Amino acid sequence: MMNLTLRVWRQPNRTAPGRLEVYQARGISPDMSFLEMLDVINEGLIEAGEVPIAFDHDCREGICGSCGLMINGQAHGPLARMATCQLHMRHFQEGDTITVEPWRARAFPVIKDLVVDRGAFDRIIQAGGFISVNTGSAPEANTLPVPKPMAEQAMDAAQCIGCGACVAQCPNGAAQLFTAAKVAHLAILPQGQPERWERVDRMVAQMEAEAFGSCANYGECEAVCPKGISIDFIARMNRDFLRAQFRGR
């Protein structure tokens, strides 16, 4: 069992000032996940009649993108290719002090404590992250064969879970990696071709309309991305965006 000190960001709502509060985590099993450790702290707070720490979570297996915490200044904590819910306490040492904060980005305002509003991501998807389908019977599956290398590349991009770690870790708070992944996974597939140029145009425009910063090639996004999305997709998005501007001229 481990004993730890936690410094946790507490903020009652979007507009109230927040601050780091200190909590003692006693008798933590190294086999607990980071979120389970927070559950233990919360049980103690509830028993003491205090307000539990608000944090986002859903699947707790690295696929939904809900969880996301700055742990000692690193998005999703110290291990690469891992969402917060997949991080286990055995990666910390007895007696450690751990600072837990919400995503820090202007485009992701804090809702409460460790929960942020990632609606800006939803609006980027709404701007073009889809393929339009007409109603009618389902098309024959083999009418549009997808070459294997194309499918693999599209899947690499489609792995993005929309967690927002890329934005949180970027010194500029830029959303290029997320947007590029969402543009690419459709732009690579034959099904994505009819709306390819309009899609990139609209998604980039929405990204720029939100409060994200600009990409300056720091590469911090790729380093913290739990799915290892490559910044090569940003280059691909930029190429497609430029081509979209010159089409029809």
Ligand code: SF4
């Ligand atoms: S690109 Fe990676 S870090 Fe960014 S939202 Fe997608 S999965 Fe999360």
Ligand code: FES
């Ligand atoms: S809770 Fe779903 S990815 Fe962590």
